[in-house]
Amino acid sequence: MAIHVTGARGFLGSHVVEALRRRGAAVRALGRRDGDLLDPAVADRLLADADTIVHLAADVGGVGYLRSRAGRAFHDNFRLGLNVIRAACRGRARRVVLAGTPCAYSGDVPLPLEEGALVEGVPSGDTGSYGYAKLAASLAADTILGMAGRDTVTVIPANLYGPGDAFDADRGHVVAALVRKALLAAADGQATFDVWGDGNATRDFVYVGDVADAIASITVAADPFGGAAFNLASGRETSIREIAEAVARAVGGGIRPRFLPDKPVGYQRRVMSIDRAAATFGYRPATSLDEGLARTVAWLRARGEVAAWRGQAGAAGVPQAPSRDRDFARAA
Secondary structure, eight states, X not given: OEEEEETTTSHHHHHHHHHHHHTTOEEXXXXXXXXXXXXXXXXXXXXXXXXXEEEOOBOOOOHHXXXXXXXXXXXXXXXXXXXXXXHHHHSOOSEEEEEOOGGGSOTTSOSSBOGGGGGSSOOOSTTHHHHHXXXXXXXXXXXXXXXXXXXXXXXXXXXXXXXXXXXXXXXXXXXXXXXHXXXXXXXXXXXXXXXXXXXXXXXXXXXXXXXXXXXXHHHHOSSOOTTOXXXXXXXXXXXXXXXXXXXXXXXXXXXXXXXXXXXXOSOSOOOBOOHHHHHHHOOOOOOOHHHHHHHHHHHHHHTTHHHHHHHHHHHHSSOOOOOHHHXXXXXX
16 A cells, blocks of 8 residues: 655654655655645645555744734635645545644633534634644645545644654744743853743643544544544643743753743634544553653754754854745644
């Protein structure tokens, strides 16, 4: 079975490729350098001989990034999804696995977020346009590919963290941004690192390796999923204050978080139910927050990333801009 993974050189994608190869799967890892999936002809060419497609490519970043690029967040991500769906219909793929996002849930649905609530209300707030795009792509896949006799499934990772994330100031997710700030502050001899918000907002944080293993299991499963969606999360509500303090512990040296209440944080509370995934294929995240953060910090230090960040900032006064390859290889 030929499995093609889009966004395979990005954060989640690289871990999914590794998890699939551990299972002996034949994987074609596709990134931006292989061709731009915003071009439907390119999508057709790259995905024509795939038996299964795992669509992880996305243009995504943190709250600030999505808020400042709302139009592009919707247009490009929905177009990516439609092009993958079109290519699957034209090719031989029998299953398409799509990455969704917690941003697709309305801010009005009760917690914990359950997959059935995806069709209740509409995405909103700073990340709403991105949530709309991912939700629309999943609904389109279920309808169009379902009519063509193809199986679809949507996986909805919670707030991911771990080795391989994009640790840049503009596009970093919550944990990556905090880890970067804390490591740089510690390297510069500072006592604190900045954290947006007052620390009371909550999220559901999950280690990337646990989610990648679940996606790999779904991808190679024998039974069809029939358009089902699965939250892949920790199932635990963690405050930004808790995660910032855990980051401080992982970095060490007595560094402490300093909260900035005037900065945006998106939704005030988020936690996801993992009951459906647990019941369907036995999903349970295995990595604790402290263990996952310790691995992440150790990975960064082993690669000398902190020195590289300081050099980039010193060269021009600001961090270097991310490449377009990273733009379209990041996972939602």
